[in-house]
Amino acid sequence: MNTVLITGANRGLGYEFVKQYSQKGFNVIACCRNIIEAKDLKELLENSNNIRIYELDVGDIKKIKNLSLELQDKKIDVLINNAGIYRSSTVGNINYDEWIESFRINTIAPYQIVENFLDQIINSDLKKVISITSKMGSIDDNTSGGSYIYRSSKTALNSMMRSLTHDLKNQGIATLTLHPGWVRTDMGGPGGWIDSFESVQGMIKQIDKLTLKNSGNYLDYAGKSINW
Numbered sequence: 001m002n003t004v005l006i007t008g009a010n011r012g013l014g015y016e017f018v019k020q021y022s023q024k025g026f027n028v029i030a031c032c033r034n035i036i037e038a039k040d041l042k043e044l045l046e047n048s049n050n051i052r053i054y055e056l057d058v059g060d061i062k063k064i065k066n067l068s069l070e071l072q073d074k075k076i077d078v079l080i081n082n083a084g085i086y087r088s089s090t091v092g093n094i095n096y097d098e099w100i101e102s103f104r105i106n107t108i109a110p111y112q113i114v115e116n117f118l119d120q121i122i123n124s125d126l127k128k129v130i131s132i133t134s135k136m137g138s139i140d141d142n143t144s145g146g147s148y149i150y151r152s153s154k155t156a157l158n159s160m161m162r163s164l165t166h167d168l169k170n171q172g173i174a175t176l177t178l179h180p181g182w183v184r185t186d187m188g189g190p191g192g193w194i195d196s197f198e199s200v201q202g203m204i205k206q207i208d209k210l211t212l213k214n215s216g217n218y219l220d221y222a223g224k225s226i227n228w
């Protein structure tokens with residue numbers, strides 16, 4: 001049986017990933033910041049025997065290292081860096097602490113998670129590393145400006161993933177950088193074009209198709225390529 005690790009698994013897209021991968025028969029390592037408050041996730045756990053919940057604040061490197069140690073004997077076939085934050089920013093109205101925090105959560109944490117779980121990924125069968133980015137991280141697609149904090153943190157995430165694609169290829173690891181679409185979650189808001197189910201169903205299809213040969217793509221949930 002294959003295993004998937006998902007960060008930010010208590011709500012939004014992360015929660016939907018847990019649901020759909022569990023239904024697909026994967027062992028699911030569902031990571032969330034606060035287990036006590038993860039009510040929906042715990043409810044899901046009651047009706048399935050292939051989900052385990054672990055506490056992980058991705059902004060805390062000590063917690064990443066401790067969890068990796070706790071899971072050192074596990075194989076991780078698919079690692080999904082999903083946890084992310086959006087902090088609004090316009091010219092003249094930027095909170096620099098929030099900018100640093102966004103880089104920590106959206107850019108640096110995904111790298112640290114891959115680095116610290118590398119052995120478990122290498123020991124697995126599928127060897128896939130996924131990061132949930134945004135089309136807002138595309139420099140090519142930025143025709144409207146604004147969102148300095150979020151855009152730059154996701155552009156840097158994309159760049160980090162591009163380097164990982166090259167650096168991990170020799171170890172048989174494939175990478176995919178995915179835009180979920182504009183989704184009706186807490187982050188996406190009620191005006192989003194699609195719901196979590198459709199987004200995650202599409203993203204899992206793209207992850208299923210990922211091989212070493214097509215590694216390194218930047219795609220949306222429907223498989224459409226996005227210019228960097």
Ligand SMILES: NC(=O)c1ccc[n+]([C@@H]2O[C@H](COP(=O)([O-])OP(=O)(O)OC[C@H]3O[C@@H](n4cnc5c(N)ncnc54)[C@H](OP(=O)(O)O)[C@@H]3O)[C@@H](O)[C@H]2O)c1
Nearest residue numbers: 008012013033057058082083084134182183185186187188
């Ligand atoms: N929704 C969209 O339209 C959209 C579009 C493009 C990209 N994305 C990306 O898709 C991903 C998921 O977004 P979403 O829409 O599901 O957002 P969401 O509903 O706001 O959920 C965000 C998730 O990230 C977790 N998280 C935030 N900071 C964390 C930390 N320090 N440690 C651990 N977990 C943390 C949250 O946990 P808590 O509950 O503890 O805060 C929550 O589980 C993000 O990377 C986002 O940038 C979303």
